[in-house]
Amino acid sequence: MKKLLLSLVLIGGLLALAYQIRPVRQTVVAIVNTPNYINEAGKTIANRVSMPDGFEHIKVDSNSFQFYIRHQNLKPFGSKVINYDGEPYFYQLGHVGVLDVDVPSNGLQQCADALIRLRSEYLWNTNQKDKIGFEFTSGDYCSWKTYAEGYRPKINGNDVRFLKTAQANHSKANFYNYLNLIYTYSGTMSLNNELETVSSIEDLQIGDMLIVGGFPGHVVMIADIAESDENDRLFLLIQGNTPAQSIHLLKNLENPSISPWYKLAINSEIYVPGFTFANSKFVRFK
Structure with missing residues (x-):
């Protein structure tokens, strides 16, 4: 027994x-x-991430902001997201690439500021400097042209006046001084209020941004778009963050089967590493 x-x-x-x-x-x-869309040898956003079956890159002009973003240089695969103080960010599991863009040690270049910088440097590099300008959270517009001529804001509460208090200086070094000013007085709220809303997924372009304005708010940028013959669309996203840190190409932690690609929708909940957009809104730089 x-x-x-x-x-x-x-x-x-x-x-x-x-x-x-x-x-x-x-x-x-x-x-x-699970498909692997990562090419570890890829040195740009376009080369780091491959196309899902049946999808192709949307076509963009080689002189456009869209092309500029798609072909941003990346640091070697496995590079860490680094804070402005030189220390690694505490969370390193949410990205598949780090853009080769420095992070100023002053801590000002946070989430909205990082994307403002990309837009501003594109306009600088393509000799469109007269188009560089952004609103403060107060709604007052501050252009690079005005700053370069020596005008500085005098701020008293919500009252902002620009007075000529410095000599004209159109140098690249002074351009970065201007950006530090923009980082200080602009952010997700000013971008949310200032920029044009994109109201359909079919109209979204590379360089458009998913945004919630606030204190704090957050914003991420579309870094590439893939489209199928059936007009389905997939998106890559990049972000800066708070504290100021490396701009990085995001994983899709909610849908690993297509990561790092995302499916996006208007007025829906969209999760990215470290933040949830409860009711998605998209805007576009002027």
């Missing part, structure tokens, strides 16, 4: 073990079969 009981116990144990191994094996198979 004891031998019979022992045999039954052993058989039961083996069956239980087999039952436990089964889901583990299924999980391993699922992980192995």
Whole structure:
């Protein structure tokens, strides 16, 4: 009888073990079969992430802001997101690439500011300097042209006046002084209020931004768009963050099967690493 009981116990144990191994094996198979869209040797956003089957890059002009963003240089695969003080950000599991853009040590270049910088440097590099300008949270417009001529804001509460208090200086070094001013007095709220709203997924372009204005708010930028023959669209996203840190190309933690691509929708909840957009709104730089 004891031998019979022992045999039954052993058989039961083996069956239980087999039952436990089964889901583990299924999980391993699922992980192995998940598509991998990452090219670790890729040195730009366009080269780092491959196309899902049936999708192609949307076409963009080689002189456009869209092309400029798509072809941003990336640091070597595995590079860490670094804070403005030179220390690694505490969370390193939410990105697949780090843009080769420095982070000023003053701590000002936070989420909205990082994207303002990309837009401003594009306009600078393409000799469109007269188009560089942004509103303060107060609603007052501050252009690079005015700043370069020596005008500085005198701020008293919500009252802002621009007075000529410095010599004209159109240098690149002074351009970055101007950006520090913009970082100080602009942000997600001013961008949310200032910029044109994009109201349909079909109209979204590379360089458009998913935004919630506030204190704090957050904003991320569309870095690439893939489209299928059936007009389905997938998106890559980049972000800066608070504290000021490296601009990075985001994973899709909610849908690993297409990561780092995202499916986006208007007026919906969209999760990105570190933030949830409860009711999505998209805006576009002028």
